[in-house]
Amino acid sequence: MAKATIILDPAFVVGKTDPRLFGSFVEHLGRCVYGGIFEPGHPTADTEGFRQDVMELVRELGVTVVRYPGGNFVSGYNWEDGVGPVDQRPRRRELAWFSTETNAFGTNEFMSWCAKARLEPMMAVNLGTRGADEARELLEYCNVEGGTALSDLRHQHGHPSPHGVKLWCLGNEMDAPWQIGAKTAVEYGTLARESAKLMRWLQPDIELVACGSSSRSMATFAEWERVVLEETFDVVEYISLHGYFSKHGDKSRDFMAEADLVGRYIDEIVAVADGVAARRRSSKRIMLSFDEWNVWYRTRDRATRTKPGWPEAPAILEELFTMEDALVFGAALLTLINRCDRVKAACVAQLVNVIGLIMTETGGRAWRQPIFYPFKHASDWAQGTVLDMRLTCGTFTASNGDQFPDIVSAAVLADGGKSLSLFCVNRNFDQPIDLVLSLRGMELRKLLESRVMRSEDLNATNTADDPERVKPVRGPNAAIRDGAWQLTIPPASWSVFRFSSLPRSAEASST
Numbered sequence: 001m002a003k004a005t006i007i008l009d010p011a012f013v014v015g016k017t018d019p020r021l022f023g024s025f026v027e028h029l030g031r032c033v034y035g036g037i038f039e040p041g042h043p044t045a046d047t048e049g050f051r052q053d054v055m056e057l058v059r060e061l062g063v064t065v066v067r068y069p070g071g072n073f074v075s076g077y078n079w080e081d082g083v084g085p086v087d088q089r090p091r092r093r094e095l096a097w098f099s100t101e102t103n104a105f106g107t108n109e110f111m112s113w114c115a116k117a118r119l120e121p122m123m124a125v126n127l128g129t130r131g132a133d134e135a136r137e138l139l140e141y142c143n144v145e146g147g148t149a150l151s152d153l154r155h156q157h158g159h160p161s162p163h164g165v166k167l168w169c170l171g172n173e174m175d176a177p178w179q180i181g182a183k184t185a186v187e188y189g190t191l192a193r194e195s196a197k198l199m200r201w202l203q204p205d206i207e208l209v210a211c212g213s214s215s216r217s218m219a220t221f222a223e224w225e226r227v228v229l230e231e232t233f234d235v236v237e238y239i240s241l242h243g244y245f246s247k248h249g250d251k252s253r254d255f256m257a258e259a260d261l262v263g264r265y266i267d268e269i270v271a272v273a274d275g276v277a278a279r280r281r282s283s284k285r286i287m288l289s290f291d292e293w294n295v296w297y298r299t300r301d302r303a304t305r306t307k308p309g310w311p312e313a314p315a316i317l318e319e320l321f322t323m324e325d326a327l328v329f330g331a332a333l334l335t336l337i338n339r340c341d342r343v344k345a346a347c348v349a350q351l352v353n354v355i356g357l358i359m360t361e362t363g364g365r366a367w368r369q370p371i372f373y374p375f376k377h378a379s380d381w382a383q384g385t386v387l388d389m390r391l392t393c394g395t396f397t398a399s400n401g402d403q404f405p406d407i408v409s410a411a412v413l414a415d416g417g418k419s420l421s422l423f424c425v426n427r428n429f430d431q432p433i434d435l436v437l438s439l440r441g442m443e444l445r446k447l448l449e450s451r452v453m454r455s456e457d458l459n460a461t462n463t464a465d466d467p468e469r470v471k472p473v474r475g476p477n478a479a480i481r482d483g484a485w486q487l488t489i490p491p492a493s494w495s496v497f498r499f500s501s502l503p504r505s506a507e508a509s510s511t
């Protein structure tokens with residue numbers, strides 16, 4: 001059996017997780033909105049058309065914040081199309097996904113859905129075809145109490161209470177050639193700065209996210225962030241990161257290693273942001289909003305990304321995730337948690353159907369994808385203080401010769417320090433790993449519970465007819481042997497252990 005050691009000391013912490021780390025994303029894309037969260041006429045739909053089967057799964061998932069309405073969609077979206085009497089809203093040919101947008105769902109429906117799902121809205125403004133003034137107008141419509149033209153319009157539309165949206169994205173992936181209204185870094189940086197200025201004059205306490213690169217592989221990566229932050233440093237709190245992980249051919253090891261790029265990506269953007277701060281001799285730290293991340297490769301090429309004939313809510317980007325995907329997903333999630341000192345928001349792209357945590361049949365059933373479970377475990381048990389662990393374990397070699405650790409792990413002191421959650425992904429497909437916990441300055445009194453998710457078939461998926469093929473079960477066990485906690489982590493698995501914990505000094509004084 002392979003061996004590994006984790007050293008933990010509560011004196012050494014990374015930081016506290018921001019609840020917004022456990023966010024997701026709803027875009028007007030495919031069946032994410034229509035046939036996903038919203039489907040009037042569905043047997044479970046409430047009076048507003050919100051599917052209650054999906055709503056229950058969203059609550060179970062523990063999502064804290066949802067980004068809306070895009071994505072690429074937002075860069076051609078007129079928010080005015082989606083408010084007011086539904087029968088007067090325009091149908092449009094939508095150029096991000098070549099679909100027909102009915103506008104039956106818009107800003108007020110989204111806010112109402114967020115309130116029912118008990119989560120925070122994160123809005124994006126259109127800086128593709130529109131500009132600073134429309135961004136300011138949407139903020140006025142959403143957040144001003146009343147007594148102005150646009151806030152009074154919201155009252156007329158049946159929403160007297162302001163929506164109180166705090167977190168705003170200044171556009172989406174504006175560096176990308178596929179983006180409607182793509183810009184150079186200087187063009188975007190200038191527009192983002194002016195939009196931020198107006199929005200902040202209207203409401204000083206909003207939080208703003210500037211667009212970083214649409215991926216780490218863009219030719220302008222890092223230089224884009226530098227230029228954008230030179231323009232916007234004084235008026236934004238966050239820069240965005242987007243990362244999708246791909247499997248090429250049957251290269252499972254390379255696929256596993258994709259998650260490690262998340263850590264590298266974070267380090268690089270922190271370096272760029274702090275470099276911009278250094279040039280200004282500023283102590284301000286720009287935080288990171290990893291507001292699109294997931295595994296995505298089966299439904300990504302141009303041919304599968306759109307359907308001909310301008311359909312309404314086509315079934316596109318409907319990635320059926322496997323157990324193997326859940327390992328990469330889990331490892332990326334733990335990396336985000338381990339960088340909670342700088343990553344203050346993160347959104348899994350996306351919530352339902354479109355590269356989704358949840359799948360539905362239009363008019364029918366809803367079920368959990370394998371990636372649902374690592375996310376749920378983390379939102380349930382990873383909110384707290386992340387410990388700066390030291391991990392020693394075996395490695396695997398990717399096809400470029402780089403070595404990667406077999407284990408990705410995170411340790412979080414939760415419940416005000418009364419419990420410790422230990423999360424592990426074992427990327428060794430052949431052997432279980434015997435993991436020894438070396439504890440300094442703390443005791444783990446007892447194992448409260450544990451969960452493990454694995455499958456003999458790494459390609460196993462969940463479907464409407466077999467919705468629980470991949471799911472976690474109770475176990476594995478953890479025991480004290482030779483004076484130390486020892487855990488056995490099965491091969492190719494996601495696992496979580498929850499212990500009751502006590503600082504060592506408290507232990508001494510309580511006995």
Ligand code: AHR
Pocket residue numbers: 027070071072073172173214292349350
């Ligand atoms: O999440 C799918 C798409 O991926 C988003 O619309 C876009 O921002 C990204 O390229």
